[in-house]
Amino acid sequence: MTETVTSLQNSAVKLAAALQQKKRREESGLFVVEGVRLCEELLASGWEIEFGLFTESAASQERAAQLIQEAGRRCRMTQVSEAVLAKAAETEQPQGVLFAARQVVVPINQLLSAENQMFVVVDGVQDPGNLGTILRTADAAGADAVIVTAGSTDPFSGKALRASMGSIFHLPLAVGICHADLLTAFGQAKVRLFATALEAASCYLEADFRGSLAVVFGNEGKGVSTELLAHADRNLFIPIYGQAESLNVAAAAAVILYEAARQRRG
Template identity: 45%
Template sequence: MDILSPQNPRAKEWAQLLEKKHRDKQQKYIIEGIHLVQEALCSGADVECVAFDVEQGIPGELSNMTDIGGEAQWIGVSAAVIAKCTDTKTPQPVFAVVRKQKAAIGELLARKNSLVIVLDGVQDPGNVGTIIRTADAAGADGVLVGRGSADIYNPKTIRSTMGSIFHLPVVEGDLLELLPQAKESGVRIVSTSLQATSTCYGYDFTGPSWLLVGNEAKGVSPEAQRLVDDSLIIPMKGRAESLNVAMASTVMLFEAMRQREFGSIKHTYN
């Protein structure tokens, strides 16, 4: 049955998911656009429903996916309903409601030689989403998001992941409880510091390494810093004082990937 009025009770319930308190209460979140809906369906996310512009019909890219989502409902809605339930200025003609599937710390601790990026108070949703996307690209085993960071289900966070949130475990929790568990299992906690003397290019990331990055303005909290085993500096040749937290994460994750996947291979060119 199509839903055409923004005042429809179900449309109102969807629209509430734009706010964190309602995402927490309903244990659901909204994803917007063809690409994210494709990624959710292909990755086996728990999709409750897919809402598409009834005048345009199911987008061609999704037309062969109506059976993939299992119990997911496909519901035609008006452009007004789409506008009410999404937070982009020019919304795409489809969105989906997804039930949260929480990852547990055990998934990360069970990985041998795990590579994990840990977020301590990273507050910008775009940064959080970009770090999740980068962790996916670098083949990391997961992401640990500490309290005080942006909500991973914020629409801007979700968009910034470009679907990577469906590809690897993203665990939320108290770092002061979870990092000691990691250390007990043999993980080394690694962080960046402008005062460090060792560089990220001289460090051995081939063992179990969890990379801790901090708040955009304040860096890693003093409490979390006390759990750090190794501090590294990202050398910079130019005059910039520091890197954006997402960029710093990228440098470290890809150096770890280089060491793990390509070793110390040196090419000679004629």
């Protein structure tokens, strides 16, 4: 019979709970993944898993039990009470299993080793749901990597992870990149820079998205930073035909990235 941890003072439980805070994620390089589907995506990705927590109820379900058994070959799995898992988890109704894993981020120069790549740059986006959705869209549209600039929300937060639906495990990711380093790297690799903007911009349907390219999507309120706009090879806008002021940044990313995908695969 498997012993069930009921103490909130258990070291793994305390660490998992602490990783809800961005500061602790940055200090440790770890993050928490919750739920059967996301944990399956993590396991399939090959990313390093530090430990896992699960409940007796989850272990009695076939799909979760298979996940727990497979994960047990790679890391320490600890059965905990429902109350303890609720403390360790971020979601209000956890699915009975969570993993703590090590973040995988790539230096920007390593991303630029091949030609004719398409990069998605997330510049100052603050809503984790928007960031996660952009990650998911970038993955679906065939982007080669996602670059998150300094000052953006954390892609390893629980809400961003859930919004990405596992796409964070599929794409190379650079995080916390300052504008100067980004522009230097793109300049050296001869990557064209397209930025979404409302002024001095042309319709995205007129742009040529082929070749080595980065498309920048900016902050929900302020848009793309003035520094990146000043160095953009082309500014893009999406025409609005109704009375809406603009599109949500994640919706705009979907529109533009799928036009890019159409051209690049045409």
